[in-house]
Amino acid sequence: MEKITKDSGIIDAVQNHPEIMEVFAKHGLGCVGCMAAQFETIGEGAGAHGLDVDALIEDINACIAANEK
Numbered sequence: 001m002e003k004i005t006k007d008s009g010i011i012d013a014v015q016n017h018p019e020i021m022e023v024f025a026k027h028g029l030g031c032v033g034c035m036a037a038q039f040e041t042i043g044e045g046a047g048a049h050g051l052d053v054d055a056l057i058e059d060i061n062a063c064i065a066a067n068e069k
Contacts, residue, residue, distance in 0.1 A: 006043030
């Protein structure tokens, strides 16, 4: 499994794993529609919204793992 990190680009991560859009939404992020998503990392985007980056990354990777089964 490809591991998503806080340094992963938002758009790259979503393009490779569209199922994680649900995780972004659950955390209150509309990242895909945001112009900044084109150049921001997940860590930068989550940090700008005051979110727990580690919890977001954990949820993203759990979602990817569940969809690979």
